[in-house]
Amino acid sequence: MVHTTMSALSMGCWCRCCGERGEGHGNLRGFQGKTHLYYDHHPRPWAHTESQENVWYMQETPFCLRVRHLLPYSMSDSNTTDFTNPSTFILMDIPGLETAHVWISIAFSAMYAVAVLGNFTILFIVKREPSLHGPMHYFLCRLAVTDLVLSTSILPKMLSIFWFNSREISFNACLTQMYFIHCFSVMESGIFLAMAFDRYVAICHPLRHSTILTNSLVAKIGLAVVVRGGMLILPTPLLGRRWPYCRTNIILHTHCEHMAVVKLACADTRISSYYSFFVAFLVTGLDVFFIAMSYIQILRAIISLPTKDARLKTFGTCGSHLCVILAFYILALFSSLMHRFGNNVALHFHVLIANVYLLVPPMLNPIIYGMRTKQIRDRLLWLFPHKGT
DSSP, X not given: OOEEEEEEESSEEEOTTTOOEEESOEEEEEETTXXXXXXXXXXXXXXXXXXXXXXXXXXXXXXXXXXXXXXXXXXXXXXXXXXXXXXXXXXXXOTTOGGGHHHHHHHHHHHHHHHHHHHHHHHHHHHHOGGGOSHHHHHHHHHHHHHHHHHHHHHHHXXXXXXXXXXXXXXXXXXXXXXXXXXXXXXXHHHHHHHHHHHHHHHHSGGGHHHHSOHHHHHXXXXXHHHHHHXXXXXXXXXXXXXXXXXOOEESSSSOOHHHHHTTOOSOOHHHHHHHHHHHIIIIIHHHHHHHHHHHHHHHHHHTSSSHHHHHHHHHHHHHHHHHHHHHHHHHHHHHHHHHHOTTSOHHHHXXXXXXXXXXXXXXHHHHHHHHOHHHHHHHHHHSOOTTO
16 A cells, blocks of 8 residues: 655645635645545544545545645646545534534434424325315325425434434435435425415415316426426436546535535536526526415405405415415525525534425424314314313
């Protein structure tokens, strides 16, 4: 094994954990043709060696930057760290909050348990109650399935990191997880738009609701939501597969978030950045615009009602939907702004917000619909009758 070390290099190195720059005290190590520059900043107790994959994890810190970008002299190709497709990625925990990992994992587990129990309850009640076999509740069932897949895509692996220190994830599994997360996020946005359209027709054109939103149209809308999500996100893992990853295979996240993976590539990844921005604008921007237009028309129709009781009753039929929409898009907007403009925000805050964005809406959706939708609430109370009745 070739082992070379040069200390006290007169150049800078950036820590991959927090982006902080260390001046002039890096070490250059080469192992079996793999050369890395690092400096002592964040001790990592989970460092290990995986010689078969030619990937080395130093106890001092994760790798910083490719040496060929830093050394003033050229190096042979055998001394670079290029690998087109790494066999595995290493997921991080929440750096800086190691002492709170047990409590964070308990909180996330509770959110996931509520999401699973609540969404399965929604599916069970709608299936068992014939009076709920309508467009709004069909969309609600699709939302429940989407929430279950979305939360299940991230939480089991996250808990394995917290509880069993199982940080490795294969390259293909990482891209698959990234695809499911973003695909079902797009689907959820599309379902909210479909539900807003249903509320618009029900309130503004109540006499034509059954003739406009037929079962055939509801099925076509559901299919369009699935196809849109699948096709728009499909280029994301395809682009991720073609990038060369030559800096490190450590993802500074608890799951394979798109931008966290793209940052590991050493090629020009502007096309991925531009495409993600295009998808965010096309999906979030247009969906929010059409949802807002629907609710403007709904509010106009409610205001025109003759009595206060009628206005309150009508607004109550879409109040739960509006609460769910606000919870989803506010968290999505906050998470997106953090990625774009939160360079000075601590890394652990980035990771927490991204996880909360994917776990809180699946937990809140069945709670809000269960409390605000009278048919579901009555059916749920019927399933659990009071003692002595």
